[in-house]
Amino acid sequence: MELFNNSTNQLLETALNASMTxxxxxxxxxxxxxxxxYKAKKTVFSxxxxxxxxxxxxxxxxxxxxxxxxxxxxxxxxxxxVKTRTNTMYNHNGNNVDxxxxxxxxxxxxxxxxxLVDRMNGRFNSIKTxxxxxxx
Amino acid sequence: xxxxxGINTSASALTxxxxxxDVVSSNxxxxxxxxxxxxxxxxxxxxxxxxAMEPKQDFKSHLNRAAITSENTGNGVQVSRIVDDQxxxxxxFQPEHPDANEEGYVELPNVDPLKEMVDMMSxxxxxxANVTALDAHKNLLLKALEIGR
Numbered sequence: 001m002e003l004f005n006n007s008t009n010q011l012l013e014t015a016l017n018a019s020m021t022x023x024x025x026x027x028x029x030x031x032x033x034x035x036x037x038y039k040a041k042k043t044v045f046s047x048x049x050x051x052x053x054x055x056x057x058x059x060x061x062x063x064x065x066x067x068x069x070x071x072x073x074x075x076x077x078x079x080x081x082v083k084t085r086t087n088t089m090y091n092h093n094g095n096n097v098d099x100x101x102x103x104x105x106x107x108x109x110x111x112x113x114x115x116l117v118d119r120m121n122g123r124f125n126s127i128k129t130x131x132x133x134x135x136x
Numbered sequence: 137x138x139x140x141x142g143i144n145t146s147a148s149a150l151t152x153x154x155x156x157x158d159v160v161s162s163n164x165x166x167x168x169x170x171x172x173x174x175x176x177x178x179x180x181x182x183x184x185x186x187x188a189m190e191p192k193q194d195f196k197s198h199l200n201r202a203a204i205t206s207e208n209t210g211n212g213v214q215v216s217r218i219v220d221d222q223x224x225x226x227x228x229f230q231p232e233h234p235d236a237n238e239e240g241y242v243e244l245p246n247v248d249p250l251k252e253m254v255d256m257m258s259x260x261x262x263x264x265a266n267v268t269a270l271d272a273h274k275n276l277l278l279k280a281l282e283i284g285r
Contacts, residue, residue: 016280019276020142020276021209023142023272023273023276024141024142024145024209024210025209025210026269027142027143027145027146027212027269027270027273028142028145028191028209028210028211028212030146030149030265030266030268030269031145031146031148031149031152031210031212031213031266031269032149032189032191032210032212032213033149033262033265034152034153034156034189034213034258034259034262035189035190035191035213036188036189038191041207041209041210043209068199082207082208082209083207084207099265103265103268106268106269106272109272110272110275110276113276113279114279117279117280117282117283120283120284121282121283121284121285124283124284
């Protein structure tokens with residue numbers, strides 16, 4: 001059994017990264033709240049589905065770490081995808097950022113992130129407890 | 137630095153909104169300035185200024201949009217330029233004014249204090265929203281530091 005590199009820890013890590021990506025998207029939407037013709041973006045977590053689609057597509061090869069990754073469906077390393085939000089009403093200046101929506105999404109995301117960190121700490125604390133019991 | 141991306145994004149918005157606020161201040165301050173600019177030897181009143189904003193784009197985001205369906209999270213906002221309001225100046229009958237024309241009319245700036253107030257409130261609220269976003273991002277980073285403590 002892997003103590004640190006098990007699937008739960010990796011899943012938590014992926015989720016933390018995804019949550020951070022979502023926070024970046026929300027920040028950017030709020031930053032562009034007064035920008036004419038700006039279209040709001042959203043981060044979607046669609047790990048398994050996108051991976052399946054990804055397999056069927058061509059991917060660009062990276063021969064150097066500094067190359068910009070592209071190809072496939074542009075999946076980020078944490079299984080998130082950033083898309084333009086199109087199912088909302090547009091403002092008179094072509095902007096469709098809904099501040100109330102963004103703020104509530106941000107609140108949700110914060111709680112989600114804090115939960116993940118707590119779970120992560122819970123796991124490490126369990127390991128600590130186990131290590132402490134061995135001394136007799 | 138990807139870690140502080142969200143903070144940089146919010147910071148760019150704070151800068152832009154503050155500039156908007158500065159422009160509003162300038163408009164209100166010059167609401168009665170009859171000598172804003174010299175044009176062909178004649179004084180022209182102050183022209184109302186407006187801020188044009190656009191999303192900050194870099195090469196990577198352009199390439200991403202061209203090559204694939206997914207986008208990146210964005211880099212914030214920037215002020216592209218400050219434009220002049222081309223609406224006509226106000227004409228006020230004031231023969232004793234040094235800048236009055238032969239008929240006794242003075243041209244006053246095309247500044248509408250109501251519009252400026254609305255613009256100011258909009259900038260204030262946007263600024264506040266961005267401070268909240270920045271604070272949220274800061275809290276996430278601080279929370280991340282607690283992992284393993």
